[in-house]
Amino acid sequence: MTTAGTARETTTRTGPAAARQHTLRERNLELIARAVFEVPEPLSRAGLAAATGLARATVSTLVDQLVAARLVRELPAVNGGRAGRPAVPLVPAPRSVVGLGLEVNVDYLGARVLDLTGDVVAERVVPGAFHDSDPTAVLRRLGDLAREMSDGVAAAGMTVAGARLALPGLVDPRTGLLEVAPNLGWSSLEPVPLLGLGETEVRIANEAKLAALAELAGGSDVAAPDSxxxxxxxxxxxxxxxxxxxxxxxxxxxxxxxxxxxxxxxxxxxxxxxxxxxxxxxxxxxxxxxxxxxxxxxxxxxxxxxxxxxxxxxxxxxxxxxxxxxxxxxxxxxxxxxxxxxxxxxxxxxxxxxxxxxxxxxxxxxxxxxxxxxxxxxxxxxxxxxxxAQAGPHAALTGGARQVLQAVLADPAAWV
Amino acid sequence: MTTAGTARETTTRTGPAAARQHTLRERNLELIARAVFEVPEPLSRAGLAAATGLARATVSTLVDQLVAARLVRELPAVNGGRAGRPAVPLVPAPRSVVGLGLEVNVDYLGARVLDLTGDVVAERVVPGAFHDSDPTAVLRRLGDLAREMSDGVAAAGMTVAGARLALPGLVDPRTGLLEVAPNLGWSSLEPVPLLGLGETEVRIANEAKLAALAELAGGSDVAAPDSxxxxxxxxxxxxxxxxxxxxxxxxxxxxxxxxxxxxxxxxxxxxxxxxxxxxxxxxxxxxxxxxxxxxxxxxxxxxxxxxxxxxxxxxxxxxxxxxxxxxxxxxxxxxxxxxxxxxxxxxxxxxxxxxxxxxxxxxxxxxxxxxxxxxxxxxxxxxxxxxxAQAGPHAALTGGARQVLQAVLADPAAWV
DNA sequence: GCGTAATAGTTCATCCGTACAACAAATGCG
DNA sequence: CGCATTTGTTGTACGGATGAACTATTACGC
Known part of the structure; x- marks a missing residue:
């Protein structure tokens, strides 16, 4: 009549995980990381404490970890014209952890590398005509190009956190399956293995979805809307x-x-x-x-x-x-x-x-x-x-790279 | 040039709050509460520990708090035919904390009280013709009816956790403003104060939205879809x-x-x-x-x-x-x-x-x-x-009451 | 009938992470 | 030059989860 007390193996829905001590640290690391990245002017440790509500001591230890993980960099101390010890501005670390955006579209393929500051570190766009193309050949070509760029930035001391492949079609990001891309003439295939990028984690997404993410960076003059x-x-x-x-x-x-x-x-x-x-x-x-x-x-x-x-x-x-x-x-x-x-x-x-x-x-x-x-x-x-739209040409490349970096920010604890 | 170190008063976006020690307890209380409510067969403390991944000791203290808060009730210990100490099944507490669903529609107004088990504790539906009606009079009438029912369940020892008012029109749940309800002939008014229910927290919502929530309870035979x-x-x-x-x-x-x-x-x-x-x-x-x-x-x-x-x-x-x-x-x-x-x-x-x-x-x-x-x-x-649809007539009443109870489950710490 | 295994629930010492207060460091101002 | 002011760090306290040990209660085998 009742199974009370039995450890049930069939988990009905995988709800949120139990919160442990280290969950606190992870959440607060994320909080600090996001604050550093989203605030218009760089904040100091004390500024972050005020902005987040955490104690200064807590922020200090968290920031130290983010700096050690090369996600955040300290600028030279600056005094804002007021009395007191000068503050150390904290900014997203340039040229350290980078995201790789990839795309195959009807008339080009390309790759773009963005660092945490949003700067384009490297970029290659190859025009072409991929209407009714052979996915194996095209994806191998893009994979070669991506590996080249990946090796380049790695040689410069950067770490590629992952990659996103943008495709113009029905794509299921969870299964990694491309159902159909009418304009490419592709259907029912798994594109990621064809890239041959065994080392880096690649996920796929629809081109328009990633292009939308590029908009979140905002334009030079106008801020990006939240929705x-x-x-x-x-x-x-x-x-x-x-x-x-x-x-x-x-x-x-x-x-x-x-x-x-x-x-x-x-x-x-x-x-x-x-x-x-x-x-x-x-x-x-x-x-x-x-x-x-x-x-x-x-x-x-x-x-x-x-x-x-x-x-x-x-x-x-x-x-x-x-x-x-x-x-x-x-x-x-x-x-x-x-x-x-x-x-x-x-x-x-x-x-x-x-x-x-x-x-x-x-x-x-x-x-x-x-x-x-x-x-x-x-x-x-x-x-x-x-x-x-504010994002420039090939916005999906930027959006894909941004999504990788967003994932880094969402779980900085993985990098400490 | 830089404002590093300044505590900025203009919070750009109110991000997630910092995680403190008590955040852990709140999250885990929610986890346990949801598990008790969503699992098909009642679980014991040990069963909950296995299901959530928390330690048995932790679950015990959390469950004790939920029982003390009258959100969870212990059933008589039952042995599942196995060796060992019999388990105490834990179920949502009936007739303790209840939610109140209210609705004004074109051809009726009504109120329904649901307890945490999903049972209808009380209900009143009054047919009428409210096309082009006077909001002040109609809402006062509904308010009277609601207060009557509220007093009734309070006299029976229950606590009304809150209320939701369903309306057929453009409603902004955040501001509490009804922009327009064409079929009622109402526009630009704040319905909640007109109810005259000063003591209980009332929020408004669109009728179809709340009716949809009623579907989440599922039917007698068929389970409710998640999306x-x-x-x-x-x-x-x-x-x-x-x-x-x-x-x-x-x-x-x-x-x-x-x-x-x-x-x-x-x-x-x-x-x-x-x-x-x-x-x-x-x-x-x-x-x-x-x-x-x-x-x-x-x-x-x-x-x-x-x-x-x-x-x-x-x-x-x-x-x-x-x-x-x-x-x-x-x-x-x-x-x-x-x-x-x-x-x-x-x-x-x-x-x-x-x-x-x-x-x-x-x-x-x-x-x-x-x-x-x-x-x-x-x-x-x-x-x-x-x-x-599986939910019966006047589904928005059920959905409104359910939304109140969902809010209780989302923050059980407020009740301990 | 009794010992043993098994399971549920509780108690306690420990660990981890944040908070608060005190302190050191570095600057502007009178 | 002393003092106020702000930043960053150190040390102690506290809250909450953990795992091990312990108690409680049953089934089962002999």
């Missing part, structure tokens, strides 16, 4: 959700497929089988076609055409709508419509547009914002913001 | 997202507005101003109208009509499509389409249909599942499941 929807437009359209600076992945990491939200069931048939998906209006191919340009033309040609249209408009030639207008308008309204659904379902008020949309934003913004204001139920009560 | 999308269909259509047994609320708790996902931009105009919202196909009014019934007829009339249609169909009268068919089909396909968008954006594979949809599910399932299988990108790789 946002990141939409990356290219041939396909992917999205990622960041809530409180953490990726929201759903059950398997297959969320954010905004490209196949139906905008109009009477619209053109999509490659996925449905009709009127967003991709058919705001995907790169659709936008190019609407502008009368060849589908595989570079994005720049669309941008110049749109800019020319603006110039003509400013010159007073209002009568003639340009090809650019025809291109931008349907994409903008369709994107706005899909984003309105997204915001209604998620309640995240900041939308970051990446990929091709970053450059096209001037011609999309008005339509997107108008549709959002109309269609988002909470619009009267909240400031919806549409902004351009 | 699911809960859709509650009535006049309006609301949804909630539960991930790992926790509500996902977005930035303000205004997510899940699936009723205004656009299914067809060429569709009928919605009250929200857009065209072809899901509500225009699968809202109760739309379904009634499509079935040729008066919009305010009870749901049961639609169900009987549909059942009659089935009977006619079984009788071989295949030539004549019934009015029920006309009602169910557009609603089912529209619902499937909006859910497909939802799943594509969220990657949560289990969908629980509540409200009116629970009873209508037999006539919706085929269409919903067919559209999902077509439109969800991950459908080939994951088992999508559509199931009926």
């Amino acid at each position: 946002f929807i990141f939409v990356s437009g290219d041939v396909g359209i992917g999205a990622a959700i960041v809530v409180d600076r953490e990726l929201f992945l759903g059950e398997r990491g297959w969320n954010g497929e905004i490209g196949h939200v139906v905008v109009d069931p009477a619209g053109p048939r999509c490659s996925c089988g449905a009709f009127g998906c967003l991709e058919q209006y705001a995907g790169k191919v659709a936008m190019m076609r609407a502008a009368g340009l060849p589908p595989d033309a570079p994005l720049a040609s669309l941008v110049t055409q749109l800019a020319d249209g603006d110039a003509a408009l400013r010159a007073g030639d209002r009568a003639a709508p340009t090809a650019g207008d025809r291109a931008a308008l349907p994409a903008g309204r369709a994107l706005g419509s899909a984003l309105a659904d997204f915001v209604n379902l998620f309640d995240v008020a900041t939308i970051v547009l990446g990929g091709a949309y970053t450059e096209l934003l001037p011609w999309l913004r008005a339509d997107v914002e108008a549709v959002l204001a109309d269609r988002v139920l909470a619009a009267p009560f909240v400031d919806l913001e549409v902004r351009a | 699911f999308i809960f859709v509650s269909g009535d006049v309006g259509i609301g949804a909630a997202i539960v991930v790992d047994r926790e509500l996902f609320l977005g930035e303000r708790g205004w997510n899940g507005e699936i009723g205004h996902v656009v299914v067809d931009p060429a569709g009928p105009r919605c009250s929200c101003g857009a065209f072809g919202c899901l509500e225009q196909y699968a809202g109760k009014v739309a379904m009634m109208r499509a079935a040729g019934l008066p919009p305010d007829a009870p749901l049961a009339s639609l169900v009987t009509q549909l059942a009659d249609g089935d009977a006619a169909l079984r009788a071989g009268d295949r030539a004549a499509p019934t009015a029920g068919d006309r009602a169910a089909l557009p609603a089912g396909r529209a619902l499937g389409s909006a859910l497909a968008d939802f799943v594509n954006l969220f990657d949560v594979a289990t969908i629980v249909l509540g409200g009116a949809y629970t009873e209508l599910l037999p006539w919706l399932r085929a269409d919903v599942e067919a559209v999902l299988a077509d439109r969800v990108l991950a459908a080939p790789f994951v088992d999508l499941e559509v199931r009926a």
Whole structure:
């Protein structure tokens, strides 16, 4: 009737682990590490104590461990113009522990190494055409490139904490399995072993998800939002959700497929089988076609055409709508419509547009914002913001490297 | 140049608090409490030690505190047929600490008291017509009812740990502000003070969100999923997202507005101003109208009509499509389409249909599942499941009370 | 019926990590 | 030059988890 007292072997749910003494140390190490990394101006030991609420003595011992682990570095003591012993500013250690971001996409593969300060230590991007490519060959090539860079930074005394491989497709980060990457023509394979990087821990992720993480670094002038929807437009359209600076992945990491939200069931048939998906209006191919340009033309040609249209408009030639207008308008309204659904379902008020949309934003913004204001139920009560992505090109490389370094910060005890 | 060493008063982000000694005790108390409540069969102190990894001595002191706090109760010692001292099974304490769920909806108001075992200790539901009602009068009435029940259970020696008020509208749980509840005709008010329950802590929440929490209790036969999308269909259509047994609320708790996902931009105009919202196909009014019934007829009339249609169909009268068919089909396909968008954006594979949809599910399932299988990108790789809600009527009352009790479990140290 | 093994629960010395207070170090200011 | 002020370190105290030893209570074999 009852099994009370029996040690049950079938653990129903693996709940949180019991808290021991060393759990305290681990948590506080993390607290200190995060504080050092996230504060705009460097803090001293005493400053960290005030910021975290820990005692100065405790902070001292923790900081000493982080310094010994080469995660934190002491700057020369500086006196802030006040009386008292000068403080020792503590900063993330440059060129010590680094993260490696890898990516295979349709038109390039690449690798980027970031250190804890966010600096790019090394980078290699190789253009190519990987549509319908052979995963074994491509991944071996990327693996060779990664090993080269890895050896280089190791020779300079740095430690590679891990790597993330960004792929444009349905990826399960937990199992390491790529289900399908339509634009690469890859399916049902385990990419990590094919890289041949036995020594470093590599995990895979969706390209848009990692690109979103790159946004968390913020721009030169504008701070990164804590929660946002990141939409990356290219041939396909992917999205990622960041809530409180953490990726929201759903059950398997297959969320954010905004490209196949139906905008109009009477619209053109999509490659996925449905009709009127967003991709058919705001995907790169659709936008190019609407502008009368060849589908595989570079994005720049669309941008110049749109800019020319603006110039003509400013010159007073209002009568003639340009090809650019025809291109931008349907994409903008369709994107706005899909984003309105997204915001209604998620309640995240900041939308970051990446990929091709970053450059096209001037011609999309008005339509997107108008549709959002109309269609988002909470619009009267909240400031919806549409902004351009701040991270530069190949953002997924940066995001992947950042994710590795975030993992280091989340468990600095592993490095002491 | 640098402010190192300055205790900064402007805390950039209120990160996690520093871990002290008592943090250990709090976390482990929570661990034990959750284990007692979530395990199917009652465990003894030794069983808990094995399940949590804590030492038997530690578990003993923690359990003693929980028993003293009246959160856990010891059952008579039972021997499982094995040698050794008989074990003392530990169970959630009945009729000791209780949670209070409150709700105002269009056609009723009510209150329900649940104890830690999940039993309904007391309940009052008052039918009414609160469309375009006066919030002050209605909330005072509910407050009176709540105080009555609260006094009753207090007289029986129980402690009311808190209350949750469920409302059908845009609600910000953090500020306690109701922005708008269209079907009640309420807007921009703070409902909690109007209840007049000064002594107990009351928080507000959206009705669908709390109804979703009620699902976590599971049914008599079927276990509750850990992550699911809960859709509650009535006049309006609301949804909630539960991930790992926790509500996902977005930035303000205004997510899940699936009723205004656009299914067809060429569709009928919605009250929200857009065209072809899901509500225009699968809202109760739309379904009634499509079935040729008066919009305010009870749901049961639609169900009987549909059942009659089935009977006619079984009788071989295949030539004549019934009015029920006309009602169910557009609603089912529209619902499937909006859910497909939802799943594509969220990657949560289990969908629980509540409200009116629970009873209508037999006539919706085929269409919903067919559209999902077509439109969800991950459908080939994951088992999508559509199931009926398990919680009974007025689920938000149960969910609200459960949320109060969950808060108790999350911080049992406050009760020792 | 009794000894032994087995299991549950408790007691106690120990260890670990944080807190607090006292102290040393280093600076500005009158 | 002395004093106030702030930073960083040292030493003691305290809270909480641990493991071993101990008690309590049963089943089982002889």
